[in-house]
Amino acid sequence: MPEQSIRYSFGGDEHLFAEVSESMSLPAFFRGLEMTNALKAMKLPGVLDVCLANASFQIRFNPDRISPQTLLHKVKSLENQRGTAHYLDTRIIEIPVYYNDPWTHETLMRFRDRHQSPEQTDLEYAASLNGYGNIEDFILAHSHSPWFVSMVGFVAGLPFMFQMVEQEQQIEVPKYLTPRTDTPKQTVGHGGCFGCIYSVKGAGGYQMFGTTPVPIYDPQQSMPHLKDSIVFFRAGDIVKFRPIDRTEYGQITQAVAAGEYVLHTRSFRFDLQEYLADPESYKARIMEALYVN
Template sequence: MFTLPETNFHFGGDEYIYAEISSDMRVESNFKALAVTAELRKRNIPGIIDIASSNASYLVRYNPDMISARDLLDYLREIDLTKSDPKELNLSVRMVEIPVWYDDPITREYSRRFKNRHESPELTNFEYVMRYNGFHDKEAFIEKHSSTPYLITMVGFLPGTAWHFPLGVEKSDMIQAPKYASPRTQTPARSIGIGGAFNVIYPVNGSGSYQLIGMSAVPVTDIENLLPQVDSHFLARPGDIWKYRPIDESEYKQIRADVEAETFTYRIKQIELSPLEYVEKGNDYIRELTGDF
């Protein structure tokens, strides 16, 4: 029977235990990190201060005056073992649509502004990612990128930044790109970047090194609680699936106006994600799951 990777545990000073499920990014490892950390929160073990899941690992901060490192490690090993069986990993997550204006003038301008930090200064970031992945037709590239669902594997770095990894695509067929040779000092909020196989939507203006390919029409942070569907300040939740939908300039401006008027409604679908079916069916399961969205 297939089991998920065995976890290696490491002590981090007197307050942290770091659990490494795998040394490289694997979707199955992320499923396990999500399931273990969800179970830890559910148990509400006294002495645990914070729990954070990552791409293929998780971190637990604890109060050593309330629980010993060895006792906590016993808890973690017991929970981690039960979550090594794919049958035990049923995840209730959301599928969220992100309307995006690809190859827009904003990200083209940032490509020009910071071209001296790029290994191919004669190209926009969009053109660079296209060529790097063997595309010569703009629409074919957009179709490939937008038809791929992306798993939110981690939230962090800047508050609200959601690192998302392609689902239902063989590794050799993933859209990927190296980062800037030297990071930009400015990146526009809501711009979509690619670094390695990961995608991000920058939540606010700031530095960045991922290749910019378009602009999300919708915010991924909602600090002022203007959008009722976002029940926290941040749109992303680890384990959610994001799907991009290509839009043109006219629709981009209309959605931006709706957001400003507080009338925009995200397209969101609640789904039950079965890692067991993913293990058994692979990419066919992801296509079944996202086919009507």
């Protein structure tokens, strides 16, 4: 199957936008990853920022140092180069989640007038919309397979991720009709086919499924997993959600407050070609790498 042609457009005088694909897919992400890595390696004078997204990337440049057409020509020259971008040295990360917790529940109940189905909670709505008989089955489906972080943004440290399952198994649920003015920090949310973790308290429109006690953004860098950066997640990370109860939530919260919580992570070399050849076996390998010493 031939690759989709990349669509380019300029945003004002200082931005070049490249749409790799109209829909998110791992091949589209890896194609964008390869091109942005190659562009960074060129160290072109005048290129200020290169931002990779789900199935696109954007470049901010100084037009006084590099003309728009020269930059466009340089980027287009990278389209057909092929290196080792089907490999990605990344991390597998276990994120504990207290599903159906009282804090997101209290918040979502305050905003039922902005919801498609005011008589249901967000979990009940998502479960029924995706064909699950109850929220327990939905939570199992949400936490069973790993998720791939395809971009980080919107607010500092917020990861956008999609579940590594066949398209017909993808969880899909629309955002609120009107965004909320409040979302608790570290809420695990979902909108469209993308999951996220709200890194800070604030406005939001994704359905709220639960919360994690683990901070993913910390300007003070007080946690061991945030010593190297105030933002934890990186594009390419693989996330496995693990359901926890109120008791374990409290235990982890205490460890976080003491600066003693150690996030469970494993280094992993992800091979796109091997994953596409046999997704289920490869996901089993991911889980083995995460949980087997």
